[in-house]
Amino acid sequence: MTVIRSTKDVNALTLTFVAEFAAPVDRVWQVWADPRKLERWWGPPTWPATFERYDFKPGGAVRYHMTGPDGTKARGWWVITDIDEPNRLEFDDGFADxxxxxxxxxxxxxxxxxxxxxxxxxxxxTVSTFRSAEQLERMAEMGMEEGMRQAMGQIDAILAG
Incomplete structure (x- = not known):
């Protein structure tokens, strides 16, 4: 399995995922840098993502939605806060209207x-830091941990293709 460990730390307000891939760093970087590749894994298999805006630079805005099996759209946004290609990416992430x-x-x-x-x-x-324990628990109740495990589980197929 791709994800080898996930850890929820309520005291540190973090949810951490560690995954390993049989590909070099620069190829794995592309699953973040290329929005068409990102669409193939961001979201669990039953909630595929569509990136409508992808300004991949510090300060850049990202807008996307995930489409559920019944057609429901869950929208999200990012603001990219830092990029150190191909080793580090930082962004703020939230719900969109x-x-x-x-x-x-x-x-x-x-x-x-x-x-x-x-x-x-x-x-x-991948370390997600939350603003409060309540926010972390709300996201956990929404299935974030299992959803991210499933989502990251799709990366191997992208790297193999």
Whole structure:
């Protein structure tokens, strides 16, 4: 399995995923940098993503939606806060309204993705930091941990293609 560990730490307000891939760092970087590749895994298999705006640079805005099996659209936004290609990506992430704009700009998580060589492959560590224990628990109740495990489980097929 791609995800080798996930850890919810209520004291640190974090949810961490560690995944390993049989591909070099620069190839794994592309599953973040290329929105068409990102669409193939961001979201669990039954909730595929569509990225409508993808300004991949510090300060850049990202707008996307995931479409559920019944056609329901769950919208989200990112603001990219830092990029150190091909090793680190940071962004703020939150829920969006029907126009793709933040529902509540203060109700966000901050994600830090790091990629490092691990033998012949890559270890990807993704840490989401929440603003409160209540926000972390709300996202956990919504299935974020299992959803991210399923989503990241799709990356191997992208890297193999």
């Amino acid at each position: 029907a126009e793709g704009e933040p529902v509540d700009p203060e109700d966000l998580t901050h994600a830090v993705v790091t990629l490092e060589a691990a033998g012949p492959g890559t270890r990807m560590t």
